[in-house]
Amino acid sequence: MKKIISFVFMLTMLLACESVLFAAEPAMQTVQETPIWRIDNKNISTMPKSFRMATDPFQNKKIKGELPSRLGLENLHISGSSEFSFASYDKMIEKIKSVASGPIYIVDLRQESHGFVNGIAVSAYISRDWINVGKSTAQVEKDEKAWLRSALKAPIEISVLDDDKNAYETYKIVVDNALTEKEFVTSRGQNYLRIQATDHSSFTNEQVNDFVKFYKKLPQDAWIHFHCMAGEGRTTQIMVMYDILRNGKQVSFEDIVNRQYLLGGNNATKITVSNEKDSYKVPLYKEKVKLLKKFYEYVTTSPDDLPISWSKWIKEHNQDEE
Numbered sequence: 001m002k003k004i005i006s007f008v009f010m011l012t013m014l015l016a017c018e019s020v021l022f023a024a025e026p027a028m029q030t031v032q033e034t035p036i037w038r039i040d041n042k043n044i045s046t047m048p049k050s051f052r053m054a055t056d057p058f059q060n061k062k063i064k065g066e067l068p069s070r071l072g073l074e075n076l077h078i079s080g081s082s083e084f085s086f087a088s089y090d091k092m093i094e095k096i097k098s099v100a101s102g103p104i105y106i107v108d109l110r111q112e113s114h115g116f117v118n119g120i121a122v123s124a125y126i127s128r129d130w131i132n133v134g135k136s137t138a139q140v141e142k143d144e145k146a147w148l149r150s151a152l153k154a155p156i157e158i159s160v161l162d163d164d165k166n167a168y169e170t171y172k173i174v175v176d177n178a179l180t181e182k183e184f185v186t187s188r189g190q191n192y193l194r195i196q197a198t199d200h201s202s203f204t205n206e207q208v209n210d211f212v213k214f215y216k217k218l219p220q221d222a223w224i225h226f227h228c229m230a231g232e233g234r235t236t237q238i239m240v241m242y243d244i245l246r247n248g249k250q251v252s253f254e255d256i257v258n259r260q261y262l263l264g265g266n267n268a269t270k271i272t273v274s275n276e277k278d279s280y281k282v283p284l285y286k287e288k289v290k291l292l293k294k295f296y297e298y299v300t301t302s303p304d305d306l307p308i309s310w311s312k313w314i315k316e317h318n319q320d321e322e
Helices: 002-018 086-097 137-150 181-187 205-217 233-247 253-262 281-300 310-321
Strands: 036-041 078-081 104-110 114-117 120-125 156-161 167-173 191-197 223-227
Touching (some): 086 104, 086 181, 114 181, 120 156, 181 191, 205 233, 205 310, 223 233, 233 253, 281 310
Parallel strands (some): 078 223, 104 191, 104 223
Antiparallel strands (some): 114 120, 156 167
């Protein structure tokens, strides 16, 4: 019986995702929950997890076929990682400054409310990390700031979560300072951009527009550091997209995906999951792959200055396919 229900559920989700090319928000709704103060990174002076630079050697991972081309990686000037704490950020920036010649931009890809208490990276966690799904950009920022400031009023409990998202280490702390990521990054002298991408999901057309506009205004010598929570899904997706913008006309789509995987990201075109409880991610992953392939087509068939916006281009090409 469970298998039948699971199949019907998956079929419904797949059909829903086929109705639009790129959904603005996940179609599923989460049950009301009290968010957990999740510890994303303890305030320890170590590099954030999944930190990698485009200039790093390829890791020993299995891929189909030959190793991908490294053409353009040396001049890509990007890095990626998981969330950082105060101390790990300072260590990371020291590393980036050793190779960067221009301004550094931190691109925060997290829609979920997050920030820092006493230098510790924390986020407001509910099921699927979808606490802010359906909210406007402004509302997310307002709620996030209020949530962080509430920690200054009374002691809070912060927890490390295991793979099943259950708390296995909990600490009660008195908070002396609480900052948003923008407040922290700009206080350190770096530039900051936030793209509020929903965890496990693809970017919306509007977010792609914003990203392309950001890219077109970057100084030639800029260094861009991308991060999400784990430094895998959203971070790898946007590093692939940035690589496409810079190198898509010289490097194949498969090579760009494979090399970002070998540098330390995840496989951006993988659509399978390892267990049934994560089955809701499959149609979302399919949307990610669709977007990446279409984005490669958009960049490689357009003039270098991309005069037509992504949203206009994808609308025209959707009509062509109907």
